[in-house]
Amino acid sequence: MASDGTYAGYGGRHVPEPLEEPLAQLAAGFEEAIESEQFWEEFEHLLEHYGGRPTPVFYAETLSERYDADIYFKHEDLLHGGAHKLNNTLGQGLLAKQAGKERLIAETGAGQHGTATAMVGALLDLDTTVYMGRKDIQRQEMNVFRMRLLGAEVRSVTRGNEGLAEAVDAALEDLVENVDDTHYLVGSAVGPDPFPRMVREFQSVIGKEAREQIQELHGDLPDACVACVGGGSNSIGLFDAFRDDEDVALYGAEPGGKGLSSGKHSAPLSENEDSEGEIYQGAKTKVIDDDTENHSVSAGLDYPGVGPEHAALQETGRAEYRAITDEEALAAFRELSESEGIIPAFEPSHAIALAIQLAEEDEHDTILVNLCGRGDKDMRSAAEQFDLTPTSE
Amino acid sequence: MSLEAAFADEPAFVPYLAAGDPSYEASIEYVEALARGGADAIELGLPFSEPIAEGTTIQEAIVRALDAGMTPDRYLEFVREVDVDVPLVCMTYYNLIYQYGESDGPRSFVEAAAEAGIEGFVVPDLPAEEAGPLRAACDEFGLDLVFIVAPTTEGDRLETMKEQVSGYVYVQARLGTTGARDEVSDYTERSLARIADWDVPKAVGFGIKTGDHAERIVRAGADGIIVGSALVDIVAEGYENGDSTEVVADRLEAKARELKEGALAGAPVEQ
Ligand SMILES: Cc1ncc(COP(=O)(O)O)c(C=O)c1O
Numbered sequence: 001m002a003s004d005g006t007y008a009g010y011g012g013r014h015v016p017e018p019l020e021e022p023l024a025q026l027a028a029g030f031e032e033a034i035e036s037e038q039f040w041e042e043f044e045h046l047l048e049h050y051g052g053r054p055t056p057v058f059y060a061e062t063l064s065e066r067y068d069a070d071i072y073f074k075h076e077d078l079l080h081g082g083a084h085k086l087n088n089t090l091g092q093g094l095l096a097k098q099a100g101k102e103r104l105i106a107e108t109g110a111g112q113h114g115t116a117t118a119m120v121g122a123l124l125d126l127d128t129t130v131y132m133g134r135k136d137i138q139r140q141e142m143n144v145f146r147m148r149l150l151g152a153e154v155r156s157v158t159r160g161n162e163g164l165a166e167a168v169d170a171a172l173e174d175l176v177e178n179v180d181d182t183h184y185l186v187g188s189a190v191g192p193d194p195f196p197r198m199v200r201e202f203q204s205v206i207g208k209e210a211r212e213q214i215q216e217l218h219g220d221l222p223d224a225c226v227a228c229v230g231g232g233s234n235s236i237g238l239f240d241a242f243r244d245d246e247d248v249a250l251y252g253a254e255p256g257g258k259g260l261s262s263g264k265h266s267a268p269l270s271e272n273e274d275s276e277g278e279i280y281q282g283a284k285t286k287v288i289d290d291d292t293e294n295h296s297v298s299a300g301l302d303y304p305g306v307g308p309e310h311a312a313l314q315e316t317g318r319a320e321y322r323a324i325t326d327e328e329a330l331a332a333f334r335e336l337s338e339s340e341g342i343i344p345a346f347e348p349s350h351a352i353a354l355a356i357q358l359a360e361e362d363e364h365d366t367i368l369v370n371l372c373g374r375g376d377k378d379m380r381s382a383a384e385q386f387d388l389t390p391t392s393e
Numbered sequence: 394m395s396l397e398a399a400f401a402d403e404p405a406f407v408p409y410l411a412a413g414d415p416s417y418e419a420s421i422e423y424v425e426a427l428a429r430g431g432a433d434a435i436e437l438g439l440p441f442s443e444p445i446a447e448g449t450t451i452q453e454a455i456v457r458a459l460d461a462g463m464t465p466d467r468y469l470e471f472v473r474e475v476d477v478d479v480p481l482v483c484m485t486y487y488n489l490i491y492q493y494g495e496s497d498g499p500r501s502f503v504e505a506a507a508e509a510g511i512e513g514f515v516v517p518d519l520p521a522e523e524a525g526p527l528r529a530a531c532d533e534f535g536l537d538l539v540f541i542v543a544p545t546t547e548g549d550r551l552e553t554m555k556e557q558v559s560g561y562v563y564v565q566a567r568l569g570t571t572g573a574r575d576e577v578s579d580y581t582e583r584s585l586a587r588i589a590d591w592d593v594p595k596a597v598g599f600g601i602k603t604g605d606h607a608e609r610i611v612r613a614g615a616d617g618i619i620v621g622s623a624l625v626d627i628v629a630e631g632y633e634n635g636d637s638t639e640v641v642a643d644r645l646e647a648k649a650r651e652l653k654e655g656a657l658a659g660a661p662v663e664q
Contacts, residue, residue, distance in 0.1 A: 004522075012520070012523070013520055014445070014487060014518040014519070014520065015445060015446070015518060015520075016445060016446050016517045016518060016541070016543075017517065017540075017541040017542065017543040017545075017546055017565065018543035018544070018545050018565065019446070019545075020520065020521075020543075020545070020546065020550060021543075021545040021546060021547050021548075021550070022545055024550075159452075169445075169446075172445060172446045173446050173447075173448070175446070176446045179545065278488050278491075278492060279443075279486070279487055279488040279491070279518065280443055280488075281443065281445060282445055282518075290442070
């Protein structure tokens, strides 16, 4: 990354003038914090005692036998809250507290990031407001209840597609109004600098731990790492530690919705590998085409853009991104539940499906998958998809 | 007429509308009505599907214009067709300027805009540090580049803007996305003080709703006023009520007159 927050020409900070200076200050505060021993002590203490880190790596025996490859899962679903999101919200929450902010705002799709923000708001005594698209409020109801119970205000966003992208817009507008006392706790590695590098820093604990754990368990590095990519935070958190390991291939699973050719998906990297990108929500990155309908079965993945560093990793060839359809993800969701007794969230189900695809292609012997969230929040959708409600005869 | 000249004789009134809101034809009439009402320059928004952190008023205007088929090429046609004799400033997002045409960077769009009759640009999401290519293209085609100074703008960036600005500087009088306010912010004077030594006219915007606001802002030292949401509200209301283009144009002209007269009333009396 260049010092101005660009990655091979992607990224940067393209925001209205009122946000330029506050974001520059945030960047300075972040740079100072990550040099400070005291910050790391506090952060790591909370990750361990509040969050439950380290999360284990698990060898999936049944799947491994079935697909003739060693498949390992980074059990990030075991983190407090049920997804990787807490790593980032703790880090940014501490920064906000240090900067004297009184209020946190966040966008959320699946509600996992909103929940993780609400938890940290409660923990650090910061007033919390979460923007969530109306469509997502309906399909991720359980997380809405959790956020409210944690004391956060959930504001329904009704414009446009009523999803994650619109929630980001609403949060940015709130920030412009209230930047004096408010920190926008961005939930993924997206948006203007310094958010992508901040989120990566706080999520990189995933890959650091996993890299050691798998060497201990397996005796060697994996041949491939796989993670799902919404905005790209759990994936960059896993990839970062393996970036210099040339023999480890990196794969991102994008939400292919009803298929790339259907025009209904949220897979900008797969759709626009050769385009030069555009400025979207504060940074230069890849975005789905105007006439593509933003869609995924997973509320945490249906975002039209992607973190700028992923655009760069694709362009330089360091990582490969493939679109996984709703149907493939749902099949993997069911398969993992039955074969390993782990119900994953719909988001990492995309990564599991891609890992299975790679195993079937027989190119990699050892595959490490980031199981970045648990499936409780998706039970209602799953019940509908798989007809799980018992019918009275 | 050059942009700076629009501020030369008296306090300038600079209205904003989104081109093509709610239709191409009606919007032409509306822009012409503003000129009749006393506009000294007009900020003509080129709608972009992903405006960042715009208030809902302007965002809805952009959606109406896009739904009615506005595109960069239609916009240039609009600029050629609209019959006003005051300078037009293109207000849009960097993405559109950057993606247009064959050239790498902003040059193609700046050239096309200059040919169509645009006199300058305001680009809210263009970081001053990255303005070089756009500044160069504007110089090449004789256009001005206006910068927005916010209450949070400080230090090096203020200097970078000062070096590159031309036409006028857009002083955002208070924090917040564009939305008409009931009160004139006390940020005005402080904001103006920070750029007192800039040698371009200073136009204050964001939140001006009435002739009275205009008067107070000019009295606080502004060389001109920029008004967006209060005018877009009139377009929106007319659209929702199904009022005729003529009726809405008359309301805009009357509002423009009120704002211009307010600005004039705030001007220091010549001795
Ligand atoms: C469990 C889970 N995984 C993944 C994501 C996608 O985000 P990212 O790509 O930033 O990891 C989300 C977002 O809500 C999520 O809840």
